[in-house]
Amino acid sequence: MASKKISMAxxxxxxxxxxxxxxxxxxxIKRVSSKELSTRMGITASQIRQDLNCFGGFxxxxxxxxxxxxxxxxxxILGINKTFNCIIIGAGNMGQALANYANFExxxxxxxxxxxxxxxxIGKKIKNLEVMHLDDIDNFVxxxxxxxxxxxxxxxxxxxxxxxxxxxxxxxxxxxxxxxLKIPYDVIVENVHLSDSxxxxxYKLNExxxxx
Amino acid sequence: MASKKISMAxxxxxxxxxxxxxxxxxxxIKRVSSKELSTRMGITASQIRQDLNCFGGFxxxxxxxxxxxxxxxxxxILGINKTFNCIIIGAGNMGQALANYANFExxxxxxxxxxxxxxxxIGKKIKNLEVMHLDDIDNFVxxxxxxxxxxxxxxxxxxxxxxxxxxxxxxxxxxxxxxxLKIPYDVIVENVHLSDSxxxxxYKLNExxxxx
Numbered sequence: 001m002a003s004k005k006i007s008m009a010x011x012x013x014x015x016x017x018x019x020x021x022x023x024x025x026x027x028x029i030k031r032v033s034s035k036e037l038s039t040r041m042g043i044t045a046s047q048i049r050q051d052l053n054c055f056g057g058f059x060x061x062x063x064x065x066x067x068x069x070x071x072x073x074x075x076x077i078l079g080i081n082k083t084f085n086c087i088i089i090g091a092g093n094m095g096q097a098l099a100n101y102a103n104f105e106x107x108x109x110x111x112x113x114x115x116x117x118x119x120x121x122i123g124k125k126i127k128n129l130e131v132m133h134l135d136d137i138d139n140f141v142x143x144x145x146x147x148x149x150x151x152x153x154x155x156x157x158x159x160x161x162x163x164x165x166x167x168x169x170x171x172x173x174x175x176x177x178x179x180x181l182k183i184p185y186d187v188i189v190e191n192v193h194l195s196d197s198x199x200x201x202x203y204k205l206n207e208x209x210x211x212x
Numbered sequence: 213m214a215s216k217k218i219s220m221a222x223x224x225x226x227x228x229x230x231x232x233x234x235x236x237x238x239x240x241i242k243r244v245s246s247k248e249l250s251t252r253m254g255i256t257a258s259q260i261r262q263d264l265n266c267f268g269g270f271x272x273x274x275x276x277x278x279x280x281x282x283x284x285x286x287x288x289i290l291g292i293n294k295t296f297n298c299i300i301i302g303a304g305n306m307g308q309a310l311a312n313y314a315n316f317e318x319x320x321x322x323x324x325x326x327x328x329x330x331x332x333x334i335g336k337k338i339k340n341l342e343v344m345h346l347d348d349i350d351n352f353v354x355x356x357x358x359x360x361x362x363x364x365x366x367x368x369x370x371x372x373x374x375x376x377x378x379x380x381x382x383x384x385x386x387x388x389x390x391x392x393l394k395i396p397y398d399v400i401v402e403n404v405h406l407s408d409s410x411x412x413x414x415y416k417l418n419e420x421x422x423x424x
Contacts, residue, residue, distance in 0.1 A: 011412060011415055012408075014411070014415075015405065015407065015408035015411040015412065016405070016408060018411075019390075019392075019405070019408075077415070078411050078414065078415050079414050079415055079417075079418040080411065080414070082414075082418065082423065084414055084417070092312075093305050093306070093308040093309035093312060094305070094306075094309040096305040097304070097305035097306040097309055098406075100304075100305060101406065101407075103390050103407050104407060104410060107407055107410070107411060107414075108414070109407075109410055147417060148410075148413065148414075148417070171417055171420075171421050172413050172414075172416075172417045174409070174410060174413055178231075178315050186420075188413060188416045188417050188420060190409050190410070190413040190416075192406065192409055193227065193228070193231070194310075194313065194404065195227065195313075195316055195319055195321075196227035196228060196231075197386070197402050197404055198316060198319070198321055198360075198386060198402070199227040199230075199290050199292065199319060200223060200224055200227065200402060201360065201384050201386055201400060201402040202290065202291050202292070202294075202296055202319075202320070202321070202360075202384075203223055203290050203291055204384075204400045204402075205291075205296070205359060205360070205383060205384045205400050206291040206294065208383075208398075208400060209383050211294065
């Protein structure tokens with residue numbers, strides 16, 4: 001599996017292919033052409049062929065792709081056959097929404113701890129986890145293998161908390177604060193900017209339904 | 213302003229430019245080169261020049277971009293000088309997180325109503341809005357100009373609710389359910405798939421810190 005050669009642009013599209021192939025599997029569909037995938041996904045058929053060629057020729061002329069093997073292979077490339085232990089920092093609405101999002105667990109992202117500093121929240125159960133005080137995070141990370149910290153804390157506290165978990169050896173940060181993280185450690189950061197997607201929606205609305 | 217010719221790939225990067233330029237403005241920085249922007253944003257300088265050339269030549273050789281005029285122009289293209297009235301459907305954790313997200317309002321997305329069907333939640337105040345029963349949505353949309361519905365409802369109910377608000381004439385849907393929406397109306401849909409971003413993080417972690 002020549003995953004080293006796959007560009008990040010392709011990688012970013014893989015979760016989407018993975019989702020669509022999952023739908024097809026659930027519908028009992030065994031094979032699919034790049035043209036059918038194209039119609040369903042709104043990506044051009046040639047882009048799809050190009051993307052999927054990156055990791056071996058699953059498609060056969062006149063037959064299409066085998067849905068199940070393509071689904072499995074993309075899952076392997078994405079590493080969802082592995083488990084990532086995750087902690088959530090900040091048990092506000094966003095932190096709770098993430099803790100309750102069943103899809104993550106199914107894809108190998110297991111929430112094993114939730115932290116906050118608000119006394120009203122500490123000790124409260126979210127799913128089956130008691131919210132812990134942020135002061136306990138050092139011990140927790142030292143005693144548990146933590147791969148990813150999901151940061152749902154206020155804007156101004158994000159940098160300090162990211163720094164703290166990175167020092168503890170957590171290698172993946174999933175950041176929901178509006179601030180892009182830059183920290184001087186060898187960690188992987190993915191920033192989620194919800195308003196970017198909303199602004200694209202606003203742009204498309206203006207373009208299609210122009211207003212005065 | 214030749215916004216018609218800008219490709220969707222460029223449009224999707226504009227919110228990010230807009231955020232960075234906002235940081236620079238807050239720092240009191242008046243001009244910036246494509247090289248500096250490149251270092252800060254992790255986009256190649258040539259990509260930046262190409263993107264920003266799409267809507268007129270703000271950059272000058274040896275001078276760089278005027279931060280304020282670039283910020284304003286990108287904001288205009290994105291339409292953030294306009295206001296969008298938004299409603300949230302589903303006042304669970306995700307709906308509440310969105311209602312409390314101050315950044316949206318600052319970018320022209322005003323939450324004017326929140327709906328749910330859970331009696332424990334109806335009447336409760338989220339920010340300054342009382343949660344209304346979903347049965348009241350028809351009247352509400354008829355009496356208020358609603359541009360965008362943010363859908364934070366369970367997977368299985370999403371399609372029916374999207375259909376309902378689209379029939380009422382709401383033209384923009386921002387969908388947080390894991391299901392991509394396809395509805396037979398002339399509406400704009402943006403789907404947010406949080407797990408896609410998490411899966412990319414997982415991929416990068418595996419690649420940089422391979423495990424057994």
